[in-house]
Amino acid sequence: GLKGGPNVSECTINGKPVKAVAGQKVSQVAAAARVKITYSCKKGDCGTCEVMQNGRITKACQAKINSGKCDIRTL
Numbered sequence: 001g002l003k004g005g006p007n008v009s010e011c012t013i014n015g016k017p018v019k020a021v022a023g024q025k026v027s028q029v030a031a032a033a034r035v036k037i038t039y040s041c042k043k044g045d046c047g048t049c050e051v052m053q054n055g056r057i058t059k060a061c062q063a064k065i066n067s068g069k070c071d072i073r074t075l
Contacts, residue, residue, distance in 0.1 A: 011070040022067035026051065026060040030072070037074060050075055 011020035011029065018033040027049070030037050037060045040048040044062040051060045052073040 007067050009065050009067055009070050011065055011072065013072045014074060020065045020070065022065055024065045026053065026058070026063040026065060026072060029065060030060060035074065 007022040009020045009022045011018050013030055013033055013035045016033065016035075018029055018035075020029045027037065027039070027042075030051075037049050037051065039061055040046045042049075042061045044059050047059060049060040050057050051063070052058075052075060053063055054066070054069075054071055057075070
């Protein structure tokens, strides 16, 4: 296999498996999977884009995909 390639993460958004690479922004992954997340400032200030990532509330515009399993749920 390839060595040193992208670190692919097992990621689901609202239970739907999606393709994601560790370190990629949650907002990019959600957009590619056509999951609607509402944004306002896109700077992490307002909290409009909050999602649940692995049981923690985080802002989709700032959060990054973690390596390993990643479960994201829209609120």
